[in-house]
Amino acid sequence: MRDLIQLLPDNVANQIAAGEVVQRPASVVKELLENAIDAGAKNIQLIVKDAGKTLIQVIDNGKGMSENDLRMAFERHATSKIRSANDLFNLTTMGFRGEALASIAAVAQVRCSSRMADDEVASTVEINGGKLTNYGQDALPVGTSLEVKNLFFNIPARRQFLKKDQVEINHITDEFQRVALANPQVAFRFFHNNAELFNLPISKPKLRIVNIFGKKYDQRLVPVDEQTEHLRIRGFVGKPDSAKKRRGEQFFFVNNRFIKSPFLHHAVQKAFTDLIPHGYHPSYFLFFDVDPATIDVNIHPTKTEIKFTDENMVFAMLASAVKHGLGKHNVAPSLDFELGSTFTLPKSDPNRPVKMPEIKVNSDYNPFSNPTPGKNIGHAAHNPKSNPEEWASIMPRDIPDIGPIKPMVPEENGMGNTQVEVDDVNDFSGMVEKFGGKFLLCIHGDQLHFIHPRRAHERILFEAYNKELSRKTAPSQQLLFPQTIDLSADEKIRITPWLSEMTGFGFDVEINENQLNFYGLPVNLNESSLPEVMEALLDDLQDGGQWDSNHFHQKLIRNLAKNSAIRNIKNLQKEELNHLAEALFLCDEPFISLHGKPTVFTVTINELEKYFN
Ligand code: ADP
Numbered sequence: 001m002r003d004l005i006q007l008l009p010d011n012v013a014n015q016i017a018a019g020e021v022v023q024r025p026a027s028v029v030k031e032l033l034e035n036a037i038d039a040g041a042k043n044i045q046l047i048v049k050d051a052g053k054t055l056i057q058v059i060d061n062g063k064g065m066s067e068n069d070l071r072m073a074f075e076r077h078a079t080s081k082i083r084s085a086n087d088l089f090n091l092t093t094m095g096f097r098g099e100a101l102a103s104i105a106a107v108a109q110v111r112c113s114s115r116m117a118d119d120e121v122a123s124t125v126e127i128n129g130g131k132l133t134n135y136g137q138d139a140l141p142v143g144t145s146l147e148v149k150n151l152f153f154n155i156p157a158r159r160q161f162l163k164k165d166q167v168e169i170n171h172i173t174d175e176f177q178r179v180a181l182a183n184p185q186v187a188f189r190f191f192h193n194n195a196e197l198f199n200l201p202i203s204k205p206k207l208r209i210v211n212i213f214g215k216k217y218d219q220r221l222v223p224v225d226e227q228t229e230h231l232r233i234r235g236f237v238g239k240p241d242s243a244k245k246r247r248g249e250q251f252f253f254v255n256n257r258f259i260k261s262p263f264l265h266h267a268v269q270k271a272f273t274d275l276i277p278h279g280y281h282p283s284y285f286l287f288f289d290v291d292p293a294t295i296d297v298n299i300h301p302t303k304t305e306i307k308f309t310d311e312n313m314v315f316a317m318l319a320s321a322v323k324h325g326l327g328k329h330n331v332a333p334s335l336d337f338e339l340g341s342t343f344t345l346p347k348s349d350p351n352r353p354v355k356m357p358e359i360k361v362n363s364d365y366n367p368f369s370n371p372t373p374g375k376n377i378g379h380a381a382h383n384p385k386s387n388p389e390e391w392a393s394i395m396p397r398d399i400p401d402i403g404p405i406k407p408m409v410p411e412e413n414g415m416g417n418t419q420v421e422v423d424d425v426n427d428f429s430g431m432v433e434k435f436g437g438k439f440l441l442c443i444h445g446d447q448l449h450f451i452h453p454r455r456a457h458e459r460i461l462f463e464a465y466n467k468e469l470s471r472k473t474a475p476s477q478q479l480l481f482p483q484t485i486d487l488s489a490d491e492k493i494r495i496t497p498w499l500s501e502m503t504g505f506g507f508d509v510e511i512n513e514n515q516l517n518f519y520g521l522p523v524n525l526n527e528s529s530l531p532e533v534m535e536a537l538l539d540d541l542q543d544g545g546q547w548d549s550n551h552f553h554q555k556l557i558r559n560l561a562k563n564s565a566i567r568n569i570k571n572l573q574k575e576e577l578n579h580l581a582e583a584l585f586l587c588d589e590p591f592i593s594l595h596g597k598p599t600v601f602t603v604t605i606n607e608l609e610k611y612f613n
Pocket residue numbers: 031035036039060062063064065073074078079080081094095096097098099100101102143144
């Protein structure tokens with residue numbers, strides 16, 4: 001036989017092509033939601049079971065399909081949205097390739113019912129792995145309901161490849177949020193395993209953001225709106241003081257299509273230069289309305305990149321628009337910004353006084369609820385202002401109480417008592433002093449140590465929490481007034497599976513609606529640090545990776561240690577300094593910080609001798 005080439009059977013070809021469009025449940029969600037939007041729906045419901053592995057259903061009240069169209073819709077390259085290649089340059093819909101439904105139907109069990117306004121009843125089709133298995137009529141309201149069951153049932157290798165439910169539902173949530181953000185004129189509800197995750201009424205764009213990401217965004221956002229002949233940039237950016245260490249909510253939409261663009265991201269980042277500390281990220285929700293002719297839309301079905309014809313102009317305009325938005329609301333130095341019909345780069349006026357961006361840092365921050373001002377040197381035990389209960393909270397309970405170590409300083413009566421007492425526990429000489437206002441200096445046997453206090457304290461707390469973890473005993477300190485942390489729907493999804501794990505660390509916490517209520521905290525955690533700990537943890541949880549409990553514990557412990565550690569030693573008493581040094585040297589890894597940096601710089605007698613020789 002000389003001729004070897006054969007055409008693939010349709011269903012095999014479709015399965016292969018489907019791989020391009022349908023990578024995971026979230027891809028199905030995206031396609032179905034976009035179809036509902038294209039159909040002009042004002043009300044869309046997303047119903048998901050088992051992170052989309054069992055069921056993804058979208059019900060819309062859009063214009064529906066005729067009986068014939070309903071069958072056609074599942075053919076490859078069947079679309080009502082474009083008729084010729086020219087239409088590609090004039091796209092007003094999300095879909096246009098006519099591939100999604102055919103692809104989805106090739107790799108799942110699909111049932112679709114649809115009814116147009118003129119029809120008495122809805123038509124229904126069932127398609128199983130690309131084959132029409134049933135059709136008929138149903139009594140349904142106008143619109144379309146599409147159920148996708150058992151995704152990849154006929155491609156076991158793909159099905160096995162799906163990630164844990166938590167990961168897949170995060171992807172679905174991402175897609176849902178993108179569509180919901182771009183379409184505040186549409187009401188959305190999203191159910192997962194019978195729990196309602198989102199209920200978003202029709203609203204203004206800003207309220208849509210707040211409804212998705214939580215009440216705190218109400219105060220955080222400033223509007224951006226600039227327009228030239230060919231481009232309009234509108235939306236919101238987060239105020240600089242709400243910037244986060246983790247990339248927070250960052251969204252670009254071009255003609256209502258979500259896109260990713262490092263290039264545009266850079267432009268926003270540029271506008272925030274000097275307004276936020278290095279390593280922090282602003283949030284933004286920015287919409288570009290452009291003439292479809294000026295962008296290349298004929299992109300890969302799942303691609304989120306886009307190409308502008310005049311990228312540099314877009315870059316400059318975006319950076320300026322954001323600056324302008326920030327300036328208008330007095331959160332940034334304002335620039336002269338005159339936009340004519342043709343876009344020009346803003347020039348800053350040399351005669352105009354420039355207001356330096358302010359980043360508020362409270363250098364006086366002291367984690368102790370009731371700081372003792374002034375006196376830094378003195379015999380702690382004789383100092384009536386020094387309250388051991390205050391500093392006890394900075395030390396993990398693990399540190400054996402070796403009692404106050406007498407300092408080598410004159411007594412307060414000025415008698416010049418220079419007696420040195422050496423505590424024999426741990427061979428600790430007990431001379432701990434502040435050095436340069438920033439470091440601790442102490443003698444330990446024949447070594448002289450300079451300690452970095454914050455890193456040291458982080459290390460101490462970190463090890464103490466880890467010990468608690470291994471003993472599974474973490475006492476909780478009950479709060480007089482419960483503290484609440486608001487959650488966005490998204491954060492709620494991410495944190496819920498881990499709440500029981502938090503109890504093991506001394507958190508007494510309950511979830512209710514979109515709030516976490518804390519009734520008790522780990523003993524070492526200062527109440528005022530709770531918001532920071534939780535924000536960092538929620539940010540960590542956003543990284544989408546697969547988390548097991550070990551991973552979660554380590555993240556939580558690190559956050560706790562970081563946020564409960566002292567920031568400076570200004571108000572620390574002698575005795576507190578001693579305890580800090582002691583506790584550090586009792587650690588398993590006293591010399592390395594949680595971030596791999598040194599905690600201690602040491603000079604030994606040998607080194608000294610060498611130096612003098
Ligand atoms: P595309 O969206 O690229 O046209 P799809 O495969 O997603 O391709 O959909 C094929 C066609 O099915 C659409 O062009 C549209 O006419 C019709 N369709 C799909 N979903 C809906 C819906 N929810 N309501 C009305 N019509 C729909």
